[in-house]
Every structure is written in structure tokens, then in C-alpha cells.
Amino acid sequence: MADRPQGPVGVGAAATVPVPPVVMTRRRWSLPRVGAYKQALFILLLIVLSILFVYPFLWLISASLKPQGEVFDNRLIPNTIVDPWYDNFSEVLDRAPVATWFFNSVWISGLGALLVTFTSAMVAFAFAYFQFPGRTILFAIVLGTMMLPNAVTMIPTYLIWTRIGDFTEAHSFLPHIGVNTQYPLWVPNMFGSAFYIFLQRQFFLGIPRQLFEAARIDGDSYWTMFWRIAVPLAKPALIVTFIFEIQAKWFDLITPLIYLTEDKLFTLPLGIKVLLDRYGVGGGGEGEWNIIVAGTVILVVPMVIIFALFQRYFVSGITTQGGKG
Amino acid sequence: MTRARRWLSGFGKRETWAAYLFLLPWIFGFLALTAGPMIISLYLSFTNYGLEQIAGIEPTKRVGLEHYHELANDDKITLALKNTFVYTLMMVPGTMIVALALAMVLMRISKALGDVFRTVFYLPQITPPVAVGVLILTLFNGSFGLVNRGLEFIGIQGPFWTTDPSWIKPALAIMSIWAVGGTMVIYLAALAGVPKHLYEAAEVDGASAWRRFKDVTLPMISPALFFTFIVLTIAGLQTFTEAYTAFFGPGTGGAENPDAALFYAIYLFREAFVNFHMGYAAAMSWLLFAIIMVITLFQVFVSRRFVFYQGQR
Numbered sequence: 318m319a320d321r322p323q324g325p326v327g328v329g330a331a332a333t334v335p336v337p338p339v340v341m342t343r344r345r346w347s348l349p350r351v352g353a354y355k356q357a358l359f360i361l362l363l364i365v366l367s368i369l370f371v372y373p374f375l376w377l378i379s380a381s382l383k384p385q386g387e388v389f390d391n392r393l394i395p396n397t398i399v400d401p402w403y404d405n406f407s408e409v410l411d412r413a414p415v416a417t418w419f420f421n422s423v424w425i426s427g428l429g430a431l432l433v434t435f436t437s438a439m440v441a442f443a444f445a446y447f448q449f450p451g452r453t454i455l456f457a458i459v460l461g462t463m464m465l466p467n468a469v470t471m472i473p474t475y476l477i478w479t480r481i482g483d484f485t486e487a488h489s490f491l492p493h494i495g496v497n498t499q500y501p502l503w504v505p506n507m508f509g510s511a512f513y514i515f516l517q518r519q520f521f522l523g524i525p526r527q528l529f530e531a532a533r534i535d536g537d538s539y540w541t542m543f544w545r546i547a548v549p550l551a552k553p554a555l556i557v558t559f560i561f562e563i564q565a566k567w568f569d570l571i572t573p574l575i576y577l578t579e580d581k582l583f584t585l586p587l588g589i590k591v592l593l594d595r596y597g598v599g600g601g602g603e604g605e606w607n608i609i610v611a612g613t614v615i616l617v618v619p620m621v622i623i624f625a626l627f628q629r630y631f632v633s634g635i636t637t638q639g640g641k642g
Numbered sequence: 643m644t645r646a647r648r649w650l651s652g653f654g655k656r657e658t659w660a661a662y663l664f665l666l667p668w669i670f671g672f673l674a675l676t677a678g679p680m681i682i683s684l685y686l687s688f689t690n691y692g693l694e695q696i697a698g699i700e701p702t703k704r705v706g707l708e709h710y711h712e713l714a715n716d717d718k719i720t721l722a723l724k725n726t727f728v729y730t731l732m733m734v735p736g737t738m739i740v741a742l743a744l745a746m747v748l749m750r751i752s753k754a755l756g757d758v759f760r761t762v763f764y765l766p767q768i769t770p771p772v773a774v775g776v777l778i779l780t781l782f783n784g785s786f787g788l789v790n791r792g793l794e795f796i797g798i799q800g801p802f803w804t805t806d807p808s809w810i811k812p813a814l815a816i817m818s819i820w821a822v823g824g825t826m827v828i829y830l831a832a833l834a835g836v837p838k839h840l841y842e843a844a845e846v847d848g849a850s851a852w853r854r855f856k857d858v859t860l861p862m863i864s865p866a867l868f869f870t871f872i873v874l875t876i877a878g879l880q881t882f883t884e885a886y887t888a889f890f891g892p893g894t895g896g897a898e899n900p901d902a903a904l905f906y907a908i909y910l911f912r913e914a915f916v917n918f919h920m921g922y923a924a925a926m927s928w929l930l931f932a933i934i935m936v937i938t939l940f941q942v943f944v945s946r947r948f949v950f951y952q953g954q955r
């Protein structure tokens with residue numbers, strides 16, 4: 318399913334597609350520039366389109382400040398802004414463990430992203446730097462796994478986690494690991510991820526080999542070369558990996574849906590889905606959209622902040638993905 | 643020394659061992675989380691594995707190709723596949739056209755302004771799919787939704803997007819096209835790579851704007867178009883979260899578990915983890931894999947004629 322570690326455009330297949338390396342220079346203005354009159358027309362068009370693109374966000378924020386009956390009046394500026402001391406946000410935090418879900422998502426995303434960045438870097442470095450028998454075939458397998466839909470491995474992986482759970486429960490000296498714990502959400506990140514391995518390898522290949530040869534002559538170990546030379550130089554690629562994985566984890570619904578049943582353990586996306594089911598019209602609720610929308614704002618805003626801080630990494634990550642394929 | 647022996651002798655080198663140590667996390671992950679599960683999944687697809695078998699009440703029985711025959715006769719599979727294809731057919735061209743149009747306009751204004759608009763158009767891409775599900779139910783609400791209010795404003799009576807079976811998929815596709823940002827950024831990079839002299843030459847030859855687009859721009863960015871075509875198709879065929887959030891589960895604002903939003907991945911998920919028909923769901927997953935492979939190979943095959951790689955000819 319499309320919810321596995323996923324670059325913003327639904328990564329997969331990236332490498333099976335023979336796209337030639339595009340030399341990424343600064344944006345050159347290759348299309349003919351147009352006259353001032355046309356230019357103004359384009360800008361006007363873009364402003365209209367921007368409103369279309371941003372309005373859903375504004376609608377969300379505005380609706381989260383309205384009382385229940387006015388959510389659908391669709392005014393941009395709420396008619397009545399609910400009492401800030403007893404507003405939709407404190408209400409939603411009160412009715413469901415939204416704060417717990419939020420922090421669950423924060424630490425699972427953070428830890429998962431950290432692990433996958435580190436392990437993918439190790440593997441990518443091996444593929445980029447070392448000459449060893451089996452390299453070509455193993456790298457082909459890495460690329461091949463990107464084609465595999467998550468659905469194929471989803472069921473057996475679940476069954477494996479049930480077995481691990483049964484085992485750890487039977488041996489009381491072991492911590493409980495398995496289904497209905499949060500381990501299945503981040504442990505797989507300890508083993509690297511094909512897309513990130515591919516992305517980082519591209520970057521490591523760009524580091525001049527002489528740097529490593531010099532380090533070898535100085536008697537540095539392979540680990541030192543990786544940790545002291547390759548990693549610091551590949552920082553941009555590592556940051557791209559980190560934020561892409563944060564995003565993937567923050568988006569993920571299906572994994573927590575499969576593994577978690579106890580609501581204290583939920584991540585935020587699953588929590589918001591539960592809110593929707595509980596307070597939406599269909600679930601016997603009376604359509605308390607103000608509550609649902611406030612929860613949704615809590616889900617959306619952190620990503621907006623991350624995007625604001627790391628915008629250029631999002632853009633360069635996607636460009637690498639598309640350009641170098 | 644033969645090639646094979648030379649290959650094997652590589653394992654005597656220190657570098658080889660170091661490399662495999664670095665690869666260890668991935669090798670373990672590949673065996674335990676990809677290769678192993680693939681074998682188990684294939685095996686499960688030939689068994690009756692389900693809730694009783696997980697609980698250990700009944701033994702696992704082999705059922706041969708039964709599940710695969712069932713796939714061919716299951717009306718819900720046909721329905722789910724049809725839904726998935728219809729959605730993908732709307733979403734993929736829609737996203738590509740909108741993304742290309744936006745990118746082309748952005749290329750024609752100053753860089754500083756272009757960057758501002760690029761940021762704005764990228765924003766929907768960072769909206770979590772669950773939030774998109776909530777937005778579908780609210781913005782596309784037939785009676786009060788913002789979309790229909792907007793349509794009313796220009797004199798069109800909007801449909802009941804979230805309850806009318808024929809409008810659920812268009813609503814989902816529109817929200818998906820809203821998130822064109824990533825595709826747009828890829829096209830921007832491709833457009834920036836088109837050599838300027840090609841346009842100048844075309845202009846000297848008196849080519850119209852349309853000819854310049856058709857005969858210069860499109861061929862030059864065809865690798866990027868091809869790449870996004872494949873990636874978007876694969877994503878479309880596996881679509882799950884937005885539709886599941888909006889239309890499935892114990893209770894939602896729209897029609898309850900509507901057939902019109904039953905995508906393949908949703909049906910698979912429900913078979914595996916709601917009804918615990920795991921053997922059948924495993925067979926379903928292999929069918930999905932096969933479909934994705936066939937479509938991708940077909941795209942690669944067809945695109946040979948249309949995709950132009952610089953420096954190849």
C-alpha cells in the first residue's frame with residue numbers, strides 16, 4: 318500500500334526507470350521570457366491559483382476556531398470565535414488522549430527517521446565506496462525491492478510480529494515486543510530502506526575518491542572514513558532522508574491501524590481517524606466537526622512548520638528523485 | 643584463474659568483509675522483512691490461513707489454487723479493480739497536466755516570485771493523508787461544503803460528492819491532484835534543463851508557441867514525464883489512506899463503506915485484518931503485484947517510442 322516509507326510523490330520504481338543524470342545547475346531561465354503585460358497576467362493567474370491551493374488550510378484553521386453550528390458557514394473570518402479558554406482545542410485534548418497521540422507520533426517519527434538515516438547511510442556507503450564480489454547483484458536487489466508493493470509483505474510481517482509477541486510474553490524476563498506494542502512501527506527502520514539507500518549512494522558517489530584514498534594512507538579505519546569523512550560531507554542527503562522519513566511516519570495510517578489496538582499507544586493519524594469515526598455523523602455522533610477539525614489542525618501544523626524550516630531539502634530531495642531517477 | 647575463482651577470491655580480502663559488515667543491517671532486513679515474508683506470503687496464498695489458524699484452534703490446510711480461482715469469480719475484486727483503475731485514470735493524467743501547466747507558468751516569471759509560488763503550490767503535498775480524508779468530507783459535503791458553495795457562486799448546482807457513488811472517485815481524484823507539488827517540482831527541474839538555444843533555433847525557424855511546446859519542450863522533458871507517469875500510476879493503484887479515512891471504519895461522515903470507494907488496497911486490508919482471511923488476502927497481494935508489474939512493463943515498453951534521452955542518439 319502506498320504508506321510505506323514514501324517520498325512525497327509515492328516513491329518506488331525510481332531506479333528501474335532509466336533517466337539520465339541531469340546536471341543540476343541553478344535554475345536557468347530557459348523558456349523565452351515574456352513581455353510585461355503577459356507577465357502581469359501570469360502573476361494574476363498564479364495568485365488566483367494560489368488561493369485555490371491554500372484555501373483548504375485557511376478553511377481548516379478558521380473552522381477550528383468556530384463553534385459547532387458555524388463550521389459550515391464557510392466564512393474565512395469566524396463569526397464567533399469560541400472562548401479561547403474553553404475552545405475546540407482544549408475540548409479535543411480533554412475528550413481524547415490527543416496529547417499522548419501527538420507525543421507518540423513525535424518520538425516514533427524521530428526515532429524511526431534517525432535509525433533509517435543512519436543504517437541507510439552505512440549501506441549506501443558500502444555500495445558507493447567498497448569494491449567487493451556480489452556488489453552488482455545486491456544493489457540490483459535493493460532497487461528491485463522498491464518495486465514490491467507493501468501489501469505483499471504486510472500479512473507475513475504481521476504474523477511474524479504475533480509470533481515474537483507470543484514468545485516474549487511466554488518469557489517474562491523479556492520486554493513485551495509484538496502486536497499491540499509500538500515496536501513494529503519503528504524497528505523495521507533499523508535495517509535501512511531501499512529508496513534512501515539509493516538516494517544516499519548517489520550522493521556518496523559524488524564525493525571525490527581521493528579523500529578516502531588519502532585517509533587510507535593515513536591509516537584510518539573504514540569506520541573512521543565513513544563516520545569522519547563520508548557522513549559529514551553527505552549531510553544534505555542525510556537531512557533529506559531524515560525529513561522524508563519524518564513525513565512518511567507522520568503520514569502513516571495503515572501500520573498503526575494494523576498493529577495498535579490500545580488507544581494510549583495510537584499515533585496521531587490513527588487518533589484523528591478515531592476522532593472522525595467517533596464524532597462524525599456516521600458513528601452515531603452528531604457531527605461535531607469543530608472537534609474533528611481542531612484535531613486535524615494539530616495533525617497538519619507540525620508538518621507545515623517542518624516544511625517551513627527545511628523547504629529547500631524537500632525540493633532538492635524530490636529533484637534528485639526525479640532527475641537522477 | 644577462472645572468473646568464478648577470481649570472484650570467490652574476493653572474499654579473502656579485508657575490504658570485502660568490511661563491506662559486508664556495513665551491509666549487515668540491510669541484509670538482515672532484506673531476509674527478515676522482505677524475502678522471508680515474500681516466501682511466507684506465497685505459501686499462505688495456497689492455504690486457508692485465517693483467524694482459527696492464528697489462534698491455533700485449527701490446523702492450516704493447503705487449498706492449492708483455490709484462492710486464485712476465487713479471485714477470478716469474486717465480484718468485489720472486479721469492483722475494487724474497476725474503482726482503482728478509474729481513480730488512477732483520473733488522478734494520473736490530471737496530476738501530470740496540472741503539474742506541467744503550473745511549472746510552465748512558473749518558468750515564465752522572475753525567480754524570486756517563482757520560488758514563492760512554488761512554496762505555495764507545494765504546501766498540499768505535506769498535508770497528511772488522514773487530514774485530506776477529513777477535508778474531503780468537509781469541503782466536498784454536498785449541502786454545506788465549500789466546493790459546492792463555490793460552484794453555486796458561478797451558477798452550477800454541485801453534486802453530492804461524498805454520497806453519490808458516481809462522484810466519490812472524482813472528489814478523491816481532485817483532492818489528490820491538489821497535491822501536485824512534488825510532480826511540479828520535478829517538472830520545474832526538467833524544464834530548467836532544456837537548453838535555451840533549442841528555443842532560439844525554433845523561433846528563428848518561425849515555429850509557433852504550440853510547435854515549440856510540442857517539438858521542443860515535450861521531447862526534452864519526456865524522461866521526467868515518463869518517470870512521474872510510472873511513479874504516480876504505482877501510487878494510484880495502491881491508494882488507501884485518504885479513501886479509507888473518509889469512507890471506511892466504524893462510522894464516517896459520508897456514505898457508510900460505499901462500494902464506490904472500495905479500492906483494491908482497502909479491500910485487501912479488510913480481508914486481511916478485519917475478516918482475517920489471510921490466505922485469500924495473500925493471494926490478492928500477489929495479484930496486485932502482478933498487475934503493477936504488467937502495467938509498469940507495458941509503460942516502459944510503450945515509452946521507448948516517446949521518451950527522448952539526451953546524448954543517446
